[in-house]
Amino acid sequence: MATLDVSADASQPANPQSAPSPSTSALPVISIGTRRSLLALKQTDIVEAALKKAWPDRDYAIHAMATMGDKNQVTPLHEMGAKALWTHELEALLLEGRLDLVVHSLKDMPTQLPASLSIGAIFPREDPRDALVMRPSLLPSSTSPPRNSHDLLSTLPPGSVIGTSSVRRSAQLVRLYPHLTFASVRGNVGTRLSKLDAPDSPYSALILAAAGLLRLGLGDRITALLSSREGGILHAVGQGALGIEVREADGDISRILGKVGCERTTRMCLAERSLMRTLEGGCSVPIGVETEWVDAVRGAGDGEEALTDVAAKPAPEDQNQSNRTVEGKENGTEVTSGQKDDSAAGILTFRAIVVSLDGKEAAEGEMTRRIASREDADQFGWDMARLLVERGADKILEKINLNRNIIHEQGDA
Numbered sequence: 553m554a555t556l557d558v559s560a561d562a563s564q565p566a567n568p569q570s571a572p573s574p575s576t577s578a579l580p581v582i583s584i585g586t587r588r589s590l591l592a593l594k595q596t597d598i599v600e601a602a603l604k605k606a607w608p609d610r611d612y613a614i615h616a617m618a619t620m621g622d623k624n625q626v627t628p629l630h631e632m633g634a635k636a637l638w639t640h641e642l643e644a645l646l647l648e649g650r651l652d653l654v655v656h657s658l659k660d661m662p663t664q665l666p667a668s669l670s671i672g673a674i675f676p677r678e679d680p681r682d683a684l685v686m687r688p689s690l691l692p693s694s695t696s697p698p699r700n701s702h703d704l705l706s707t708l709p710p711g712s713v714i715g716t717s718s719v720r721r722s723a724q725l726v727r728l729y730p731h732l733t734f735a736s737v738r739g740n741v742g743t744r745l746s747k748l749d750a751p752d753s754p755y756s757a758l759i760l761a762a763a764g765l766l767r768l769g770l771g772d773r774i775t776a777l778l779s780s781r782e783g784g785i786l787h788a789v790g791q792g793a794l795g796i797e798v799r800e801a802d803g804d805i806s807r808i809l810g811k812v813g814c815e816r817t818t819r820m821c822l823a824e825r826s827l828m829r830t831l832e833g834g835c836s837v838p839i840g841v842e843t844e845w846v847d848a849v850r851g852a853g854d855g856e857e858a859l860t861d862v863a864a865k866p867a868p869e870d871q872n873q874s875n876r877t878v879e880g881k882e883n884g885t886e887v888t889s890g891q892k893d894d895s896a897a898g899i900l901t902f903r904a905i906v907v908s909l910d911g912k913e914a915a916e917g918e919m920t921r922r923i924a925s926r927e928d929a930d931q932f933g934w935d936m937a938r939l940l941v942e943r944g945a946d947k948i949l950e951k952i953n954l955n956r957n958i959i960h961e962q963g964d965a
């Protein structure tokens with residue numbers, strides 16, 4: 553992979569003459585933008601490899617740059633305010649035509665993209681769960697029985713410090729483990745791990761996305777996974793998936809992306825993002841989710857019957873579906889390329905939680921529904937938002953001191 557640096561104020565053209573390999577086609581080089589962190593570069597490699605496989609005759613150039621979120625590694629994330637911390641500079645280059653697509657961790661993409669930009673494709677998810685990473689000196693010995701995150705966290709001494717910069721993680725965890733203390737830890741994954749491992753480290757453990765650790769080849773640092781199965785916490789919207797941001801009107805790139813990406817991941821993530829958009833939550837709002845396809849593998853013969861069964865039985869709260877469209881997107885959803893027919897249809901279970909910052913209040917929901925299109929997925933997220941609002945999510949979010957008017961409006965629809 554050739555990596556070129558670009559900065560927002562540089563004045564060179566989009567496709568520098570110093571492109572890594574001699575052009576093998578008359579078509580323009582596809583300029584791929586990414587953040588500069590090791591994880592971002594790994595993710596970009598995944599996307600570039602898929603594009604090269606699908607379109608071997610095109611040429612690709614990768615442009616890596618530092619974003620505001622990378623440059624300011626001191627301020628706790630929830631105080632930085634800006635929703636587009638990780639995306640703004642790259643989006644500016646995309647809008648100028650100096651980049652053709654930008655690879656993001658989907659979790660870092662705001663739910664409202666700038667006008668004329670859209671998500672061109674969503675790539676398959678790595679494990680979306682959060683991971684507990686214990687300080688090596690506190691790890692249970694290799695001869696002790698395997699322990700789960702609940703055992704590990706509940707037996708930590710009172711006042712033990714867990715490092716996380718995410719209010720979603722700390723709010724859910726303090727609710728379950730009120731004896732623990734939570735402290736911000738910033739920096740990329742490698743920096744955070746060295747802060748944990750330092751001899752004078754204040755932290756007993758960190759909570760990190762399993763996906764990032766796995767993609768960096770650091771899966772052996774995962775002490776235990778956190779999910780609803782262990783009575784643990786729900787992960788972030790879009791966690792573990794890659795989102796490709798494009799100019800909405802770029803027909804060439806749209807055609808290119810139509811051959812890559814993952815429809816099932818797209819639909820799970822559309823449901824999650826639609827929930828978050830409806831609740832107006834940015835990454836500073838504690839919303840946790842889990843989505844899971846629960847239908848049998850397609851074409852598995854006797855699995856089909858069970859599948860129809862679930863589909864025919866709507867969840868009790870699963871009625872009165874309303875119709876609406878995503879603001880500003882005429883054909884329904886925010887993802888613009890790729891397969892949209894129902895050959896990826898399936899049964900999706902969706903769990904979600906909104907928690908107060910002190911962990912004392914929570915609104916939770918779970919629904920299972922047949923999803924046959926992206927529009928269904930989008931609707932599912934909106935209906936989940938309505939369910940959570942009925943269960944008090946609006947009160948919780950009001951206390952978090954954000955403007956919640958839109959929830960009342962949409963909740964009553």
Ligand SMILES: NCc1[nH]cc(CCC(=O)O)c1CC(=O)O
Pocket residue numbers: 657658659660741759760761762763764790791792793
């Ligand atoms: N802004 C942090 C961020 N954005 C994406 C990932 C990990 C990979 C992913 O969730 O897709 C991380 C690190 C973390 O939360 O531990």
